[in-house]
Amino acid sequence: MPHKRATDDGDELLARLGTLTAQARERAELQRSLVELAVALQRGMLPGDMPTAPGFHLAVQYAPAFHGLNVGGDWYDAFRMPDGCIGLSIGDVQGHNIEAAAFMGQVRVGLRALASVTSEPGELLSRTNELLLSLGTDLFATCTFMRLDPSTGVLESARAGHIPCVWATADGRSGIAEDEGGPPLGVQQGQEYPVTRYRLSTGGVFVLLTDGVVEGPSLSVDEGLEQVVKLAGVAAVAGLDAGALAASVIKGAERVGHEDDAAVLVVGHDAPDVRR
Template sequence: MSRKGPTDDGDELLARLGSLTAQARELAELQRSRVELAVALQRGMLPRDLPGVLGVRLAVRYAPANHGLNVGGDWYDAFTMPDGRIGLSIGDVQGHNIEAAAFMGQVRVGLRALASVTSEPGELLARTNDLLLSLGTDLFATCTFIRLDPATGVLESARAGHIPHIWATADGRAGVDDGEGGPPLGVGRGMEYPVTRHRLTTGGVFVLLTDGVVEGPSLSLDEGLGQVVRLAGIAAVAGLEAGTLASSVIRMAETVGHEDDAAVLVVRHDGLTAGT
């Protein structure tokens, strides 16, 4: 009868460790490839440019959650509609994977396409909801859509399960939008989305964001929104640029206590020239 000696046992252990290490490396490479693909997909589906409109400044900041496999589906968008008004959207898809990133693109493209049929925010969200349900996916998305008339400053918004946006005026008033919202997109047919109307006055700002900016284990939603209200109020009174305010708000994502997508879209009325 033969027996394995200490050397044989050691060699076998080293061989097993080597095999496990190789498998771990292959798995890590596969996971990294999936994350890189999801991030590339995510970034490729976001707009490269923002529309320039006389008297309105737009600024965005975006921080994707690409730690480990935690890649989500937050998005923002801004585009000129056929009637000359500006369409603005921001939203968050359920999940943190490649499927969420792909679904994000479908929602954003769906909103743009249907905006050529109807730009009324409530009807647009209702039609987008029905379109997403027809795709047969189990995912859903929260979203805010805004129609802005640069000539009058009238801003009409509808929300689909999304957190409210923030407003502030140059005379020192600021707050959280208190308009009623509807359910998330993709959860059921025949949904209605009420429309809220505001007016963007000279020096005023509106801040659209996703919950990754203002909510987490270290920060409640009410506290986070309250901090954005203060930042927006200061920015409006001081006449700060839209980009400066957007940068200040996105930094809040570092304090919420978790890794999640974070998106901020700021609209500012300067009454002068347009830019991005």
């Protein structure tokens, strides 16, 4: 009789273990499905083709992070504006889940829509800020928006709480853009965003990026930015195209050990001897 009771207890234990194992598998499958959904949602919202202009070349790179649902907040965009200029934006939404991915889509679409009303970067960010506040969400976004005039090479930049851009010229100069900037989008009403003007010289590059590219367990933001400055400087002097530089920068994000999404948008002013 005692032997039968022990057998019954063992069978009950095995049954419980089987149930727990099945539940764990279901949770793992659900988690995997949510990650895949977040990645697919984000990738579906990012643009496929970049606008073209004689003498200029745009290139992008994006690398998602796969720590839990730590994906979904970063974006890049480039589009032709009604005045003939090219609008460039890059940004990062607070949070890294499906909600962040959806909000990212709203920010990106909002910027595009409002660019048909005004192409001035500072006013565009101010209007987008008010639009996001009207949505009543607790999320916010950092963003850099630039307007490139292909006829002059002039870049007008406005920054909303985002990390600065990196620049380099063919004569060996390079550095971090020093535009003043303003607070993130969707935080406080009535914000103004100063505009800084740059000129992209022949053979020069501008690198727009998110903090996942330059910040991680192994590097601080400042150290990561300095790495990108070095890469951009070498690329400009060597005459590398925008695509090669973008690939090098995103590769550097792996060395940073990023736990966040990483996005890069490079604007290059082709030298006369660049062969496509």
